[in-house]
Amino acid sequence: MLVLQEILLLHVLACLGRLTHGSDIIHGEKAPENSMQYMASVQDNEGEHVCGGFLITEDFVVSAAHCDDSSLTYVVLGNHNLKNSNHQKIKIENKIIHKNYRQVGLGDDIMLIKLSEKVKLGHGAETIEIPPAEINLKENQVCQVAGWGITKTDDNKLADELMVVDVSVIDKQVCKKQWRGLPANVICAGGYETTKGFCQGDSGGPLVCHGFAVGVVSFNYDENCKYPDKPNVYTDISKYRKWINEVLKTFF
Structure with missing residues (x-):
């Protein structure tokens, strides 16, 4: 069992080489003034x-x-x-x-x-409020993510103005199939099978659902913001x- 655990850990670490810190907004729009x-x-x-x-x-x-x-x-x-x-x-x-x-x-x-x-x-x-207790987001529930990161995969220029985009929550089991070794206590939303999500530069920003900050931008895949290769992954704040x-x- 110990050997198996070590093999799984090595596999996860190998995959990390293809991870990209979360980032900026793809196919979004400027956040309305006096919002967020x-x-x-x-x-x-x-x-x-x-x-x-x-x-x-x-x-x-x-x-x-x-x-x-x-x-x-x-x-x-x-x-x-x-x-x-x-x-x-x-x-x-x-x-x-x-x-x-x-x-x-x-x-x-x-x-x-x-x-x-x-x-x-x-x-x-x-x-902004964070969830008072553990939450149970529904698949396809629409939330928002915002940030000042880059807006194109091959563009290193950060956005001067805050950008925001709607993203849909992805079922955890679907996310696990796409992310082998997906850690616990995360939320998946945006990216996979869509053209919207975050990319390099917006790590740490919130995933906002129904007025609550429910997630923290964590990672996506291999500096690829064109999608729909992998779901975007957030830390689940409620945990x-x-x-x-x-x-x-x-x-x-």
């Missing part, structure tokens, strides 16, 4: 966008664990256009990665970012509600 004000741009020390995120309290942003980098310095909120200086730019005080996270594709791809000061709500920035609450209490 919980969206955050996680930036490096040069003010460049690295990953997406979303505000859940006045001083905490959720993002993906694989976004963690020593260069992460600021979180920008309050403006859909990152070239516009009219926004709130707040320094990162701490990054808390789930203790079980090892590598993108193996699960537990979630990170909490503690801000050095509280966001001024109502100034173009608002929080980490207890952990999130414990972290928030630590800093209260």
Whole structure:
């Protein structure tokens, strides 16, 4: 049994070489002004966008664990256009990665970012609720994903303005057939058998269903945003509600 487990792990790790960090929006449109004000741009020390995120309290942003980098310095909120200086730019005080996270594709791809000061709500920035308990999304349920990532597979230029697209939830069993070694505690939506989803550049952004942030953009396949090869995969936030609450209490 131990040998079998080792073989399966090696297979999963081999597949990881073809994974791509989640990213940006394909076949979407500009987010309407004054919408999705919980969206955050996680930036490096040069003010460049690295990953997406979303505000859940006045001083905490959720993002993906694989976004963690020593260069992460600021979180920008309050403006859909990152070239516009009219926004709130707040320094990162701490990054808390789930203790079980090892590598993108193996699960537990979630990170909490503690801000050095509280966001001024109502100034173009608002929080979004996360599920109070575990959720059961239905197949084909329509949700939204947004971000500032690239909008074409072979284009390395990030979007200046926030883009958003509707994506449909994919049945977990269907997703498992497409992703051998699919980790637990994930949601699949968009990509597979559609022309819509995320691509490189939008990791950490939220999957939003019925007004709740239910998922965190995690990974897709082999830098291919043309689809419909594989489902897009998100971390299921509802499975980490207890952990999130414990972290928030630590800093209260």
